[in-house]
Amino acid sequence: MTVSNELLADGLSALRWRLRDLVMGGVCLVVVDISDVEQIESTLLAALLDTHRVCRQRGGGVVIRHADRKAADLLHRTGLDRVFEVEDES
Numbered sequence: 001m002t003v004s005n006e007l008l009a010d011g012l013s014a015l016r017w018r019l020r021d022l023v024m025g026g027v028c029l030v031v032v033d034i035s036d037v038e039q040i041e042s043t044l045l046a047a048l049l050d051t052h053r054v055c056r057q058r059g060g061g062v063v064i065r066h067a068d069r070k071a072a073d074l075l076h077r078t079g080l081d082r083v084f085e086v087e088d089e090s
Helices: 005-009 012-024 042-057 069-078
Strands: 002-004 029-036 061-067 085-088
Touching: 012 029, 012 042, 029 042, 042 061, 061 069, 069 085
Parallel strands: 002 029, 029 061, 061 085
Antiparallel strands: none
16 A cells, blocks of 8 residues: 555545555555655554554554655654564665
8 A cells, every 4th residue: 555645635534444444354464655755644653553453463564665764763763663664765
C-alpha cells in the first residue's frame, strides 16, 4: 500500500477505511510506502498503530518503507522505530 499526499488529502477517514479493509480481509502484514508523504502527521501514526495492533495479534505487523531522514528521525524520537519495521530510502 502506498500512502500518498493525495490519499491523505482524501482525509484520514479514507486511509483508515483502506487499512481496515486490508486487516478485515485477513492481512497480517501491511507494508506502507511513505515516499510520497511530505510530513507524517499524528493522525497517520494513529491509523498505523491501530493497524499494527491487529496485525500483531496475527503474528504480523506494519512495515514503513522508504522513510526519508526526517520521517526516520521522527519515528526514532517517538520510539515507534521499535514498534514498526522501518526501511529507509537507501
